[in-house]
Amino acid sequence: MSINIEQIRSDFPILKETVHGKPLVYLDNAATTHKPQVVIDAVSEVYEKYNSNIHRGVHHLSNVCTQAHEDARGKVQQFLNAKHSHEVVFTRGTTEAINLVAHSFGETFLNQGDEVLVTQLEHHSNIVPWQLLEKRKGIVLKYIPINESGELILDNVDELINAKTKLVSLAHISNALGTINPIKEIISKAHTLGIPVMVDGAQAVQHVEVDVQALDCDFYVFSGHKLYGPTGIGALYGKEEWLNKMEPYQGGGEMIKTVSFEGTSYNELPFKFEAGTPDFSGSVGLGAAIDYVNAIGLDNIAQYEQELLDYATERLSTIPNIRFFGTAKQKASVISFLVGDIHPFDLGTMLDKMGIAVRTGHHCAQPLMQFFNIPGTIRASFAIYNTKDEVDKLVDGISRVAQLFG
Amino acid sequence: MTINEVQEEIVEEFASFDEWMDKYAYLIEIGNDLEGFKDEWRLEQNLIEGCQSKVWVYAELVDGKINYSADSDAIITKGIIALLIRVLSGRTPDEILNTELSFVEKVGLKDHLSPTRSNGLLSMMKQMRLYAVAFKAKQG
Numbered sequence: 001m002s003i004n005i006e007q008i009r010s011d012f013p014i015l016k017e018t019v020h021g022k023p024l025v026y027l028d029n030a031a032t033t034h035k036p037q038v039v040i041d042a043v044s045e046v047y048e049k050y051n052s053n054i055h056r057g058v059h060h061l062s063n064v065c066t067q068a069h070e071d072a073r074g075k076v077q078q079f080l081n082a083k084h085s086h087e088v089v090f091t092r093g094t095t096e097a098i099n100l101v102a103h104s105f106g107e108t109f110l111n112q113g114d115e116v117l118v119t120q121l122e123h124h125s126n127i128v129p130w131q132l133l134e135k136r137k138g139i140v141l142k143y144i145p146i147n148e149s150g151e152l153i154l155d156n157v158d159e160l161i162n163a164k165t166k167l168v169s170l171a172h173i174s175n176a177l178g179t180i181n182p183i184k185e186i187i188s189k190a191h192t193l194g195i196p197v198m199v200d201g202a203q204a205v206q207h208v209e210v211d212v213q214a215l216d217c218d219f220y221v222f223s224g225h226k227l228y229g230p231t232g233i234g235a236l237y238g239k240e241e242w243l244n245k246m247e248p249y250q251g252g253g254e255m256i257k258t259v260s261f262e263g264t265s266y267n268e269l270p271f272k273f274e275a276g277t278p279d280f281s282g283s284v285g286l287g288a289a290i291d292y293v294n295a296i297g298l299d300n301i302a303q304y305e306q307e308l309l310d311y312a313t314e315r316l317s318t319i320p321n322i323r324f325f326g327t328a329k330q331k332a333s334v335i336s337f338l339v340g341d342i343h344p345f346d347l348g349t350m351l352d353k354m355g356i357a358v359r360t361g362h363h364c365a366q367p368l369m370q371f372f373n374i375p376g377t378i379r380a381s382f383a384i385y386n387t388k389d390e391v392d393k394l395v396d397g398i399s400r401v402a403q404l405f406g
Numbered sequence: 407m408t409i410n411e412v413q414e415e416i417v418e419e420f421a422s423f424d425e426w427m428d429k430y431a432y433l434i435e436i437g438n439d440l441e442g443f444k445d446e447w448r449l450e451q452n453l454i455e456g457c458q459s460k461v462w463v464y465a466e467l468v469d470g471k472i473n474y475s476a477d478s479d480a481i482i483t484k485g486i487i488a489l490l491i492r493v494l495s496g497r498t499p500d501e502i503l504n505t506e507l508s509f510v511e512k513v514g515l516k517d518h519l520s521p522t523r524s525n526g527l528l529s530m531m532k533q534m535r536l537y538a539v540a541f542k543a544k545q546g
Contacts, residue, residue, distance in 0.1 A: 020426070342481075343459065343479055343480040343481060344458075345458040345459045345480040345482065345483065345525060346434075346480050346481050346482045346483075348458075349430075349482050349518075350430060350482075353426050353427075353430070360458060361458050375460075375479060376458075400427075404427070404430070404431055404434060405434065405481075
């Protein structure tokens with residue numbers, strides 16, 4: 001099946017909008033993607049037809065709503081090919097999922113001097129939760145370094161993954177550079193020492209197929225809003241054996257079995273980790289987004305985005321004095337660059353005036369920017385609805401700005 | 407000229423630009439021309455760290471008037487800084503505190519000073535005002 005791009009574009013109402021009087025060229029998809037009408041409709045339908053608090057009610061609407069929420073969990077399970085649906089915990093997004101693991105795994109398994117291993121290209125979301133644990137429990141945070149191309153240097157990984165290491169946590173795909181990390185290799189290395197691995201899939205699930213059983217990762221986390229789904233919903237996949245052993249994250253309704261002032265027993269998985277009324281409109285929207293992506297097919301998406309990436313890389317290369325950051329052999333559809341000594345903020349501001357949305361700055365990956373010794377980059381990131389014509393507009397826009405800066 | 411007359415002057419200058427591109431070309435030009443920020447002022451305490459661009463601001467009271475100096479790593483930000491300095495520098499604390507910066511909105515740059523822009527300009531304007539408050543208090 002090939003992709004009918006016009007059909008896909010017509011699925012996304014926001015793409016008809018204009019910005020500063022120009023047609024919107026949205027190339028900030030690594031920050032968040034737009035939503036197809038089917039996702040918007042699915043969320044609306046919850047509120048219009050069956051809104052009710054879930055899991056507790058005996059009445060009809062509550063049952064319908066509970067069913068829809070749990071069906072969505074099943075969709076996430078299949079999407080990641082998890083063994084059980086109770087291995088899928090809904091969270092507010094990737095950040096909350098990582099914090100959940102840092103807190104609950106940390107509370108249960110991490111002690112003074114234990115090491116957590118991340119990489120040099122992580123988003124702050126996969127750095128700061130561990131630094132909090134450094135303060136709270138005296139753990140030690142280490143990282144796998146990268147080379148100039150933005151690829152992990154695995155030469156000394158056997159020293160970094162050692163008897164002190166208690167958890168490895170790394171991005172599947174770098175948000176700032178697009179590098180696809182060799183997670184399978186790292187997972188099997190860690191597993192030879194019995195060390196669990198968490199994969200931050202925030203930038204991956206919308207681009208490549210993920211099979212958590214084939215990867216054999218212990219935790220996999222992602223956000224709905226980067227996968228054409230609603231904002232405020234995401235998921236944590238965790239192997240049953242780990243989730244069962246881990247302390248709860250937050251306390252409240254939903255996560256308990258019985259409560260008395262003498263003591264409380266916790267609910268079974270996944271509810272143990274879902275305190276409070278769940279975001280059931282978000283989960284239903286996420287389910288609709290997964291259906292949407294599945295209907296197009298991740299293989300088709302990956303192939304089309306690779307074409308866009310290749311085209312954009314080739315076209316952008318024609319701009320004098322452009323410098324690319326992240327030239328890994330395995331890359332997702334993210335391009336980070338600088339042009340001459342034009343500040344990313346200046347270029348981004350001017351492109352915005354032309355209706356072109358890119359991201360500028362450090363991309364919440366300051367250690368990575370420190371590695372390249374730059375304040376930030378301009379990042380263009382592509383999704384399924386982008387076109388080569390939009391790439392041309394980006395290139396023309398940059399050329400206009402570059403001329404102005406002479 | 408009073409502060410408000412300078413503001414009006416800037417508004418008139420901007421009215422001559424037909425296209426947004428001309429407006430930004432002008433900001434880039436005056437941003438490039440903005441000088442006078444001494445290296446000795448480039449200190450942590452004078453730095454306003456926006457998410458997108460960095461802004462340094464420093465002020466001295468000379469003969470009852472405030473001399474502002476500022477700098478940024480982004481040129482558009484620097485261009486807007488140049489306008490703010492043109493309006494506010496060399497004025498007494500009272501003049502500064504009694505003036506509303508109306509030109510920013512009138513020349514269509516309000517976006518840049520919104521809290522969501524995170525380019526450090528809004529904090530810089532607050533800092534400029536704080537200097538005026540502090541110098542006024544010092545004067546008694």
